[in-house]
Amino acid sequence: MVEQKATNVHWHEGDVTREHRQQVLGQKGATIWFTGLSGSGKSTIAVALEKELISRGNITYRLDGDNVRLGINKNLGFSAEDRHENIRRIGEVSKLFCDTGIIALSSFISPYRVDRDMVRELHESAGMDFIEVFVDCSLEEAERRDPKGLYKKARAGEIKGFTGIDDPYEAPEKPEVHLHSDQMSIEDELAALLEELNKRGIVAAE
Amino acid sequence: MVEQKATNVHWHEGDVTREHRQQVLGQKGATIWFTGLSGSGKSTIAVALEKELISRGNITYRLDGDNVRLGINKNLGFSAEDRHENIRRIGEVSKLFCDTGIIALSSFISPYRVDRDMVRELHESAGMDFIEVFVDCSLEEAERRDPKGLYKKARAGEIKGFTGIDDPYEAPEKPEVHLHSDQMSIEDELAALLEELNKRGIVAAE
Numbered sequence: 001m002v003e004q005k006a007t008n009v010h011w012h013e014g015d016v017t018r019e020h021r022q023q024v025l026g027q028k029g030a031t032i033w034f035t036g037l038s039g040s041g042k043s044t045i046a047v048a049l050e051k052e053l054i055s056r057g058n059i060t061y062r063l064d065g066d067n068v069r070l071g072i073n074k075n076l077g078f079s080a081e082d083r084h085e086n087i088r089r090i091g092e093v094s095k096l097f098c099d100t101g102i103i104a105l106s107s108f109i110s111p112y113r114v115d116r117d118m119v120r121e122l123h124e125s126a127g128m129d130f131i132e133v134f135v136d137c138s139l140e141e142a143e144r145r146d147p148k149g150l151y152k153k154a155r156a157g158e159i160k161g162f163t164g165i166d167d168p169y170e171a172p173e174k175p176e177v178h179l180h181s182d183q184m185s186i187e188d189e190l191a192a193l194l195e196e197l198n199k200r201g202i203v204a205a206e
Numbered sequence: 207m208v209e210q211k212a213t214n215v216h217w218h219e220g221d222v223t224r225e226h227r228q229q230v231l232g233q234k235g236a237t238i239w240f241t242g243l244s245g246s247g248k249s250t251i252a253v254a255l256e257k258e259l260i261s262r263g264n265i266t267y268r269l270d271g272d273n274v275r276l277g278i279n280k281n282l283g284f285s286a287e288d289r290h291e292n293i294r295r296i297g298e299v300s301k302l303f304c305d306t307g308i309i310a311l312s313s314f315i316s317p318y319r320v321d322r323d324m325v326r327e328l329h330e331s332a333g334m335d336f337i338e339v340f341v342d343c344s345l346e347e348a349e350r351r352d353p354k355g356l357y358k359k360a361r362a363g364e365i366k367g368f369t370g371i372d373d374p375y376e377a378p379e380k381p382e383v384h385l386h387s388d389q390m391s392i393e394d395e396l397a398a399l400l401e402e403l404n405k406r407g408i409v410a411a412e
Contacts, residue, residue: 016256016266024263050222057230060222061306072278072298075291085281092278093299100267102306 021101027058028202029098031123032193034107035116035172036135037164038150039142041181042107045135045189050105052190058203060103063090078161084115091119098128103202111163113170129200133193134175139164141182227307233264234408235304237329238399240313241322241378242341243370244356245348247387248313251341251395256311258396264409266309269296284367290321297325304334309408317369319376335406339399340381345370347388 022028032049034042043064050060069076073089076082087110097104110116116132123130142164143151154162161167172178177196179189198205228234238255240248249270256266275282279295282288293316303310316322322338329336348370349357360368367373378384383402385395404411 015253016260016268020260021265021267024260024265047221054222054226054230059227059230059306061227061302062222063302067302067305071301072295089278089295093302095277096267096269096273096299097306099273100265100303100306100308102308 018099018101025059025101026204027101027103028129028200029101029103030129030131030197030200030202031094031098031104031106031119032131032133033094033110033116033119034105034133034135035110035175036181037137037139037142037169038109038162039145039147040135040137041179042109042135045133045179045181045186045193046105046107048186048190049193052194053103053203056203056206058103059101060105061097063094063097063104063106064108068093084112087112087115087119091122094119095122095126095128098123099126103197109163109169111167111169113172116172129202131177131196131200132172132175133177133179134172135179135181136171137180137182224305224307231265231307232410233307233309234335234406235307235309236335236337236403236406236408237300237304237310237312237325238337238339239300239316239322239325240311240339240341241316241381242387243343243345243348243375244315244368245351245353246341246343247385248315248341251339251385251387251392251399252311252313254392254396255399258400259309259409262409262412264309265307266311267303269300269303269310269312270314274299290318293318293321293325297328300325301328301332301334304329305332309403315369315375317373317375319378322378335408337383337402337406338378338381339383339385340378341385341387342377343386343388 018029034046036042046062050062053060068090073086076086090106090108094104094106120130146152150159153159154165163169177192179192197203224235240252242248252268256268259266274296279292282292296312300310300312326336352358356365359365360371369375383398385398403409
């Protein structure tokens with residue numbers, strides 16, 4: 001990976017590849033996949049990382065329920081089949097961002113190991129970096145926070161199949177980064193993520 | 207739009223927006239949508255534009271059958287419903303690229319006006335640039351070229367519902383750029399596209 005952004009890449013022949021885009025961008029494309037319970041702090045750390053990286057001149061894009069469920073996945077519901085297809089499409093979109101040279105920050109509960117492993121395989125079989133980040137928070141703490149009031153509804157039986165209540169969360173066995181969001185500060189979480197990104201040459205060390 | 211790439215954007219508060227990414231990238235996100243018959247030269251001009259733009263330090267991403275039909279749309283066939291859903295998803299992905307600040311080069315026959323107008327509306331309702339490029343080529347010339355041998359198969363009845371043979375191509379009525387690919391040189395086509403991009407401030411004039 002080159003360290004500096006090039007404003008003028010001399011182009012001679014052949015198709016434009018991921019490597020060329022990465023050279024212009026001065027970074028390596030990657031998918032950082034945040035998984036964890038509702039309320040565990042996935043979006044909070046993804047937003048913090050996005051801010052930190054753009055201040056360094058890196059380009060990221062956050063994929064989350066807001067821009068996915070209302071857009072590409074707006075024709076999907078919450079059946080088992082649709083949940084699987086939801087994660088598959090997000091995985092494919094993340095992969096397109098990687099191929100562009102962008103750092104995709106994908107933040108979804110994604111409770112099933114088989115789905116996350118499918119997305120990992122999509123990336124790794126194409127030589128792309130997939131960084132699984134387990135945003136680990138006790139159910140008690142996530143339920144105490146309950147930022148969207150969803151646990152309350154799930155406990156009252158108004159929402160069925162809610163992860164952690166009446167549907168399982170399958171914790172990652174070997175995540176690239178394991179954050180204990182009920183014990184770590186945002187600064188410490190950021191440091192752990194940046195260390196992983198530096199180690200892989202995704203962004204240049206400051 | 208800023209003209210120079212910033213390597214260090216001073217970040218203070220609030221969420222990272224499209225504007226900030228565009229500032230770092232030194233360009234404006236946009237979708238350039240190439241529509242036309244099979245064999246009309248959509249991919250040829252998209253590849254040429256991609257090369258020209260990266261040589262100027264601009265970041266584009268080409269969406270085409272190769273990376274879409276094998277990825278995000280691999281569970282779609284060629285029924286009327288699936289063709290519509292194919293274009294819808296491509297439109298949504300293009301929009302995500304726009305929102306990132308990337309110039310999406312989307313190259314699909316996309317024969318139906320209603321589908322292209324849907325993708326336009328997706329973009330324009332979000333304040334994003336959608337540039338419809340009609341790659342206009344006579345059926346005779348497209349069929350003479352027949353780079354993939356598809357017209358031959360369609361004439362032999364081996365492919366049903368082929369655009370231009372037994373399925374209609376609805377030409378754009380007011381495309382932003384109208385290329386006559388059976389009469390213009392690639393250089394002239396490129397010049398027409400760059401003029402449109404400069405006019406809209408998507409890329410800086412050379």
